[in-house]
Amino acid sequence: MSSMEKSELFKAVGKRIKELREAKGLTQVDLAGKMEGEFDTTNVSRIEAGRTNPTLYNLYRIAVALEVDLEELVRVF
Template sequence: MDMRRLVGRNVRRVRLEKGLTQEQFADVSGFSQQYLSSLERGRRNPTVVTLYELAQALGVSHIELVTPDEEATVEAKKSRRRTRQ
């Protein structure tokens, strides 16, 4: 899994855990709803500063936004297997 998709999925997961819509998260974070939508879909490559600001707005560590979850780990293993074949 590439980093953009991983970060996007983690941002979406945490946002939903906090019970925030994209619009509410946009208000809290200062980023546009359009940017957040693109980010969550893995179409944006956020800077380190952006990751930090997003994490602050979500009330989590920036590390949580870049840490692979179990699904990402399984997907990475499948991708490596396909590459070897």
């Protein structure tokens, strides 16, 4: 596994989330709506763009909403 800068990691995870979301035919609004608890669409946008560091719990919530394992969600290598 190669070393990755923090910003590169955020972008790679965000890109992976976007790929999985689009493969399921979901919009960012759909994804936010499927997540347990309240989650704003702008947060989905920031995560997918790699502009924020999502918490482990939020990554878990996204994985559940996308019906994938957390491991699959963060697989960037």
